[in-house]
Amino acid sequence: MHEGVWLTVLGLFGLMTISVLVLPLSRKIKMPYTVLLALLGIIIGLADNWLGISQSDTGIVSEFFSSFDSFELTSGIIFFIFLPVLIFEASLAIDVRKLLSDIRPILFLAVIGLFISTFLIGGAVYTVSGMGFVVCLLLGAILSATDPVAVVAIFKDLGAPKRLAILVEGESLFNDATAIVLFTILAAMVAGTAQADLGTGALQFIKVFLGGIVVGFLMARVFSWVIGKVGGIALVEVSLTIALAFLAFLIAEHYLHVSGVMAVVTSALVIGSHGRTSVSGHGWELLEETGKP
Template sequence: MESVLLDVLGLTSLLTLAVLMLPVARRLNFPYTIFLALIGIGLGLIVQLGDKIATDGVAGEILTALRGADVTSEIIFFVFLPALIFESSLSIDVRRLLEDVGPILFLAIIGLLISTFVVGGAVHWISGEALVVCLLLGAIVSATDPVAVVAIFKELGAPKRLAILVEGESLFNDATAIVMFNILAAMIIGAAAVDIGGGAFAFAKVFIGGIIVGYVMARIFCAIFARLHNSAMVEITLTVTLAYFSFVIAEHYLHLSGVMAVVTAALVLGGRGRTAISESTWHNLTETWELIGFWANSLIFLLVGMAVPSILADAASSDF
């Protein structure tokens, strides 16, 4: 009972802090996500020093809850990532995306592969570390985040096509980076042989397989929507289950790209599924997903920031 209470208290406290920081960041004209990460680092330091800070009552319970928070990579991957990817994909104009799907995929796949090999090759040449390890670093740093760029585009009145290219590339870029990371990580730990041809085949299988899973799942759910006859709460809830079903089935059970499955499912829903959902329900649906995406994005940056002091402390202690 007490463990559940602490979990609820910790989550509620983090969410409250996150949403209150949005107007502060806007007033300071500071990027919200970076501001949250900095706040998270400060909060992480407070949690690290919790034993030296005399607190009682609710404040003490909150510190205890935050100190006991164990945010694993699985939580980020299976809880937060599907929500963020689905919300981002759902907000994209599918028709415009399809008009430029060629250059978008070229930038997201070929561009990321080039970036991965350039960065990895340079690090390998400078450091002398194993090439596969250096390529893993290249895959990590080659992923892009279009939030700041798209915001600048809107302020400057840049062409809509340019924003679509950047947003679309970012969605597929994330999927490509994750697939590359998983393949290279498997090579490093010995779960897969270091083979360029085999790696290319595995990449294509995981990437295209994820698209197929997302498409099939979305078409099944669109058929369900067509028979619901404007049941708003049911339809909105089903979109949430669509996002997580697509991700888990592709990633965990079929060992394909969960990110590509979610991206495809959201794009199909935004294209075909929209015709089966009333305009008022679609408006409520997009607002609901915008809220879910905001919660997930805010919590991720806070939690990542909170983890920094602990990671640095562990790294420093391991050096001595």
């Protein structure tokens, strides 16, 4: 077997085995699964750097550590492979009715709040750095994106009101979408492929943001109709739902040049509400179980 192939297989499935075994450990010690995974990744990386395990002659252990060099984790892989399914799962898990009942404060925090944060951070950096204002706004957009995983886990431990968790999770979903759209527009301005004009940028933002919502809604309704015609076969229902996440993102982002993240969020919310009448009970249970760590 080609060396590069078996090293990649060893590393991929070795890490998969470790990550799966970490789940029962996280439940036993009552630590968030994602936090424990991150700590384990840091430990593995530091162990190799300090002890030079990948350079030693310890058989499968050294080959396992050296296999990490065969992984080429590019921005494209993260953007088109990991991001759609993560966003889709998070959106699907939200109670749509409760989300819609609090949609005004959620959108205010996610959109207006992100713009305020971006301009505050960008303005502060601009006053002390001497860099261009658009570049500083770009940094502000990067730093303004939020991740609710640790916060929601703390809420659950403390028994915080469910509405508070819905606000944080919903804000995070739309916040991520807003941050990515804003970052893309500002990056194009910095690169010179778009006009460095805030008015033009605002119109482009509205077009990309709303366009993603329309694409996600239409694709989800089509997939809901197709799923309703497959005769309650759970495997087909789950496969089509997962395919929707990637296709909505790809078509919106690559072909229509609108927000792929908003398309995924919207499609998941539609499936989570209207799609429940199309997906069978067993299919929905399997879909929820697939998304759980």
